[in-house]
Amino acid sequence: xxxxxxxxxxxxxxxxxxxxxxxxxxxxxxxxxxxxSQAEAEQVIAKIxxxxxxxxLMMESxxxxxxLCYKLKxxxxxxxxxxxxxxxxxxxxxxxxxxxxxxxxxxADLYLEKGVRPEQLELEIKKLLKI
Amino acid sequence: xxQLKILVVDDxxxxxxxxxxxxxxxxxTYPFMDEDYTFKILEAATGEEGIEIIDRExxxxxxxxxxxxxxxxxxxxxxxxxxxxxxxxxxxxxxxSIDVAVRAHNDGAIDFIPKPFTPQELKASIEQITKQQxxxxxxxxxxxxxKKVRFQxxxxxxxxxKAPLNAIDGYLKMMQERQMGxxxxxxxxxxxxxxxxxxxxxxxxxxxxxxxxxxFEKQIEKMQNVNLRELVSMAxxxxxxxxxxxDIHFVTDIRGCETIWxxxxxxxxxxxxxxxxxxxxxxxxxxVTITVDCNDNEFSISVAxxxxxxxxxxxDMLFEAFSRIKNDKTRNISGSxxxxxxxxxxxxxxxxxxxxxxxxDRGSVFTVIIPTLQVTNIKTEL
Numbered sequence: 001x002x003x004x005x006x007x008x009x010x011x012x013x014x015x016x017x018x019x020x021x022x023x024x025x026x027x028x029x030x031x032x033x034x035x036x037s038q039a040e041a042e043q044v045i046a047k048i049x050x051x052x053x054x055x056x057l058m059m060e061s062x063x064x065x066x067x068l069c070y071k072l073k074x075x076x077x078x079x080x081x082x083x084x085x086x087x088x089x090x091x092x093x094x095x096x097x098x099x100x101x102x103x104x105x106x107x108a109d110l111y112l113e114k115g116v117r118p119e120q121l122e123l124e125i126k127k128l129l130k131i
Numbered sequence: 132x133x134q135l136k137i138l139v140v141d142d143x144x145x146x147x148x149x150x151x152x153x154x155x156x157x158x159x160t161y162p163f164m165d166e167d168y169t170f171k172i173l174e175a176a177t178g179e180e181g182i183e184i185i186d187r188e189x190x191x192x193x194x195x196x197x198x199x200x201x202x203x204x205x206x207x208x209x210x211x212x213x214x215x216x217x218x219x220x221x222x223x224x225x226x227x228s229i230d231v232a233v234r235a236h237n238d239g240a241i242d243f244i245p246k247p248f249t250p251q252e253l254k255a256s257i258e259q260i261t262k263q264q265x266x267x268x269x270x271x272x273x274x275x276x277x278k279k280v281r282f283q284x285x286x287x288x289x290x291x292x293k294a295p296l297n298a299i300d301g302y303l304k305m306m307q308e309r310q311m312g313x314x315x316x317x318x319x320x321x322x323x324x325x326x327x328x329x330x331x332x333x334x335x336x337x338x339x340x341x342x343x344x345x346x347f348e349k350q351i352e353k354m355q356n357v358n359l360r361e362l363v364s365m366a367x368x369x370x371x372x373x374x375x376x377x378d379i380h381f382v383t384d385i386r387g388c389e390t391i392w393x394x395x396x397x398x399x400x401x402x403x404x405x406x407x408x409x410x411x412x413x414x415x416x417x418x419v420t421i422t423v424d425c426n427d428n429e430f431s432i433s434v435a436x437x438x439x440x441x442x443x444x445x446x447d448m449l450f451e452a453f454s455r456i457k458n459d460k461t462r463n464i465s466g467s468x469x470x471x472x473x474x475x476x477x478x479x480x481x482x483x484x485x486x487x488x489x490x491x492d493r494g495s496v497f498t499v500i501i502p503t504l505q506v507t508n509i510k511t512e513l
Contacts, residue, residue: 016298016324020305027310115297 006129007031009050011041011068012084013059017114021054024118025125038064042071049076052125056114057085069108080128083108084116132158133166135261136188138173140181140207141196141223146246147174150194153250159258168261178202182210190218192260194244197224219264221256223248291335291453291468295328331466338469341400342452342476356390357398359423366402367421370410378416387425397477404470405434405497411466412495413438425503433498440491449487450475474499 008030012018015036022034033050035041038059044050045068053072057065065083072081109128112121139150151172158169173188175181178199185193185207193211197204204222211218221242244256302321304310311317363383367374374381391398409419417437424431439461441449453468471485478485483501 014294014298016301016328017294019324020298020301023305023310115293118301 005029005031006051006125006131007033007048008125009041009044009048009053009072010034011036011038011054011059011064012056013037014056021118021121025122028122030125038068041068045072045075050079052080052082052129054082054084054121054125055108057083065108080109082110082112082121082124082128084112084114084121132169134169134171135192135264136171136173136190137192137194137257138175138181138184138188138190139194139223140175140178140199140204141194142176142198142200143196144176146196146223147176150253153253154257157254157257159261170257176200178204178207181207185211185216185218189216191264192257193218193220194223195220196246197222217268219260219267221260288339288453292332295332298328299325334466335469338473341473342469353394353396354392355395357393357395358390359385360389362395362398362402363421363423365399366406369403370407373407374410374419377410377413379410379413380416380418382418382420383423384421385423387423388430391425391430393481397480400477401432401474401499404474405432405499408470408497409434409436409438409495412436412461417494428503429500430503431498431500433496435494435496437494440493440495441487441489442491446487446489450485 008025010018010022010025010032011034012021013036018034018036022032025032033044033048035044036059038061041053041055053068055065055068057063059065061067065085069081069083072079110124112124116124137150137154139147141147141150151174154170154172158167160167173184173190175184179201181193181195184190193207195204195207199207204224208220208222211220221244223244223246242256242260244253248256302318302325305321306318311321363385367381367383406419406421413419413436419437420433420435422431422433422435424433450471452472475485478499478501481501483499485497485499487495487497489495
């Protein structure tokens with residue numbers, strides 16, 4: 001990792017998952033802003049520009065993650081976003097970012113299954129930050 | 132405005148043009164239908180031509196003459212049934228002999244229109260048929276949506292069961308890799324959180340068992356006189372470790388009657404859920420007031436708390452399975468999101484209602500009202 005300290009905005013309403021991922025990333029040298037709700041994430045976005053964001057899809061509402069992606073991208077178009085959700089594995093509903101149409105409305109750069117191990121998540125973060 | 136396609140299969144051109152003329156500018160409305168219906172008429176002179184048009188145009192209604200030059204009307208009807216097409220069939224015929232009628236009816240023809248018919252007779256038949264078709268489709272839609280609801284329930288359920296496993300898994304890995312330090316003391320909160328997640332998972336499984344019990348295992352022999360005083364004190368005892376921790380004070384008031392004829396399991400579910408919610412969503416040092424009352428007509432349980440309350444906007448989703456109101460105030464309160472949906476199911480089993488009155492930050496009152504007569508009669512209905 002380079003000398004720059006990257007800031008990760010992390011939003012997930014499962015306090016344990018949030019704690020574990022935040023713990024892992026902090027140990028790996030990232031600055032982590034961890035919040036448990038869409039509302040808090042919006043407040044953070046208004047104040048600071050993270051280097052990357054990881055959002056859970058379903059928080060206060062079923063589409064919290066989508067709303068956050070949209071708001072973050074509108075304010076900081078260059079900040080990569082990872083959307084982590086349990087939607088596809090458990091419901092069979094699939095969506096990815098492969099087609100242009102999907103990219104149009106899901107304003108995330110990467111879509112991950114929830115329950116992804118912190119190590120894997122960090123790999124994906126590094127890829128998106130190009131480090 | 133919706134349009135239904137009607138196919139007339141008749142070798143007499145006069146009948147075909149008659150139907151087209153009569154129904155071409157006919158439209159019907161019903162209060163229970165979402166929209167008006169108009170009709171587009173298709174014509175076929177033979178059974179063979181009819182089948183061709185059926186395959187191509189997929190009409191909603193088929194008016195079928197039995198006596199046709201080639202294959203007979205009944206054979207067209209059989210074709211429609213074999214293909215499982217969603218088409219309502221009415222026979223138009225002057226030769227409606229008993230065995231044709233029986234055969235046609237067995238094959239699913241729902242109506243007979245005698246030939247010759249007046250415009251009024253034809254319109255009346257079509258109205259009848261359209262209504263049936265509409266009801267059939269609505270019923271089918273509801274069945275499909277019922278499946279969808281169950282599917283959603285299962286997918287949310289699997290998520291709710293997996294999330295705690297992932298959390299515990301994560302903490303165990305942190306311990307295994309000594310990520311937080313060498314001493315077990317470094318993991319106090321990780322262990323504490325794991326135990327909490329296990330506890331909430333256990334509660335979810337218990338609630339699920341209640342949920343399935345309520346739906347399937349209703350047995351007459353379980354009906355008995357339930358002592359209300361015992362019921363209330365059991366619920367208070369069950370929740371007391373938590374209540375003592377939060378310094379909650381109970382007030383109980385039982386008036387009117389001492390017992391109720393019911394399945395004690397059901398009333399334990401109602402009482403335990405309402406009382407434990409009243410503690411869970413209360414403020415430290417708060418009060419829970421349990422009032423049980425009955426008269427000749429109805430029996431009521433009301434449980435009032437002095438807690439965080441519920442927004443008017445959130446009230447509607449309160450009784451849905453797995454719905455949990457997520458906000459700053461509920462964040463640290465764990466729950467399966469099943470409790471109140473189970474309570475409502477039980478209450479509805481007794482033909483009762485449950486409602487809630489609430490003022491945010493002041494508290495909520497949940498009231499269950501069950502007709503006394505129904506409680507006595509439920510034995511025969513179950």
